[in-house]
Amino acid sequence: MYYPRSWTKSILRLFIYIALIVLLGIYLENVTLVLLIATVSLIIFNYLHLYQLTKWLWESRKMSPPSAPGVWEHVYEGIYYLQRRNRNKRRNLGQLVKRFREGSEALPDAVVVVDKEAKIVWCNRHARIEMGLKWPDDSGRRIDNLIRHPKFIDYFHSGEYQYPIEIPAPTNPNKTFEYRIMAYGEDQLLLIVRDVSRVSQLEEMRKDFVANVSHELRTPLTVINGYLEVLTGDGDEQNPFVNKAMTEMGTQTKRMQALIEDLLILSRIEASAERIYENTIDMTAMLRQVETEAKTLNNEKQHNISFKVDNELRIFGVETEMRSACSNLIFNAIYYTPPGGNIKVIWKKRGNAACFAVVDNGDGIEDKHLRRLTERFYRVDKARSRKTGGSGLGLSIVKHVLNHHNSFLNIESKVGKGSEFSFILPPELIYENSLDS
Numbered sequence: 001m002y003y004p005r006s007w008t009k010s011i012l013r014l015f016i017y018i019a020l021i022v023l024l025g026i027y028l029e030n031v032t033l034v035l036l037i038a039t040v041s042l043i044i045f046n047y048l049h050l051y052q053l054t055k056w057l058w059e060s061r062k063m064s065p066p067s068a069p070g071v072w073e074h075v076y077e078g079i080y081y082l083q084r085r086n087r088n089k090r091r092n093l094g095q096l097v098k099r100f101r102e103g104s105e106a107l108p109d110a111v112v113v114v115d116k117e118a119k120i121v122w123c124n125r126h127a128r129i130e131m132g133l134k135w136p137d138d139s140g141r142r143i144d145n146l147i148r149h150p151k152f153i154d155y156f157h158s159g160e161y162q163y164p165i166e167i168p169a170p171t172n173p174n175k176t177f178e179y180r181i182m183a184y185g186e187d188q189l190l191l192i193v194r195d196v197s198r199v200s201q202l203e204e205m206r207k208d209f210v211a212n213v214s215h216e217l218r219t220p221l222t223v224i225n226g227y228l229e230v231l232t233g234d235g236d237e238q239n240p241f242v243n244k245a246m247t248e249m250g251t252q253t254k255r256m257q258a259l260i261e262d263l264l265i266l267s268r269i270e271a272s273a274e275r276i277y278e279n280t281i282d283m284t285a286m287l288r289q290v291e292t293e294a295k296t297l298n299n300e301k302q303h304n305i306s307f308k309v310d311n312e313l314r315i316f317g318v319e320t321e322m323r324s325a326c327s328n329l330i331f332n333a334i335y336y337t338p339p340g341g342n343i344k345v346i347w348k349k350r351g352n353a354a355c356f357a358v359v360d361n362g363d364g365i366e367d368k369h370l371r372r373l374t375e376r377f378y379r380v381d382k383a384r385s386r387k388t389g390g391s392g393l394g395l396s397i398v399k400h401v402l403n404h405h406n407s408f409l410n411i412e413s414k415v416g417k418g419s420e421f422s423f424i425l426p427p428e429l430i431y432e433n434s435l436d437s
């Protein structure tokens, strides 16, 4: 660290200079004139040094300052010290940028930095190879002009980057890329692109496998069930053990059939390419049918079920899917509420959106289970769920249906008090809103 020298020496020198001038003035018997000449000389001396300083700052290529006397030496040393400090800072910054670029080049993903106007600031080697960006030609070009996929454009302009998106690669439609955007520096965005073709292929294979197995199991099970019904129905069998076995086999076959049906529904929803804005759903009519089914199911438990339905509220969506979601929630409330409970089904407007809710006063669910309830085959009490005949796929189906309809399941539950399963459909799915625009 550099410390400026003491000013005392310079001030002392000035005093000696003035004292000598005054003494010379007394000796020549004209103090005023001698002082005037001395002052002018001092001004000229300082102006000359100012000139030298300006020349050094603006014209000289040399870093080291020229030699100068008195206070000027301090000034030069101060400027020289600042310059050296800035040069070190610049060097460190340069090294940091170099290290960042080297690190980004070594990444297995494509990385693109864009500014607040969506213009490309920098990209790594993988971005050039995988995304077909040309460097430096594409520097300063808008990223949304280069990646034209509508899903990417929507994602990029939405400003909501919590989740990545997957779309076909711009250079090869057989590849799937995952795009993830993150805020970076001041007003910049970091786009990270990863090849997830293998993962999505495996996911497709898994979906196909489940769908195919379920489909193939359906026919043999229908045959077995048919024969079992005939055999248990004719009442010829005298052996009580065989009778019991037949009835049990019939029950288990029906469970397996229900499970397969649920697996098929789930596969169909997962693979669904049906556009949700193409058809409207008459929710009143649909809920009326579900109400009839619920009442039949409720014969045994005799719950007090009330339906509060806004008859005017129609939505865009896929009717079979929405029906499956609503009936799963309502039937679950019937299954998991002790006899004589209260169940409320609500379908109403909430602001510009629509809200569906099923509220029961059943046993409720502990907090630790809530997060996992929509996983396939997740059950709070396995034995109890089996008794109800549940497949463990109901809430998973609900989750997928809602995801397809740009919504999500909200679960609130208190042990001993009851549960509320609800979802909100966004304003763009409300039919009435589409008439206003």
Ligand code: ADP
Residues within 6 Å of the ligand: 328, 332, 333, 334, 336, 337, 360, 362, 363, 364, 365, 373, 374, 378, 379, 380, 381, 385, 386, 389, 390, 391, 392, 393, 394, 395, 396, 419
């Ligand atoms: P299942 O076929 O077992 O009913 P679901 O996916 O529909 O499968 O439900 C998962 C689990 O969530 C159920 O096993 C049950 O423990 C719990 N559950 C669902 N709905 C309710 C409810 N209304 N009240 C209490 N528990 C519920």
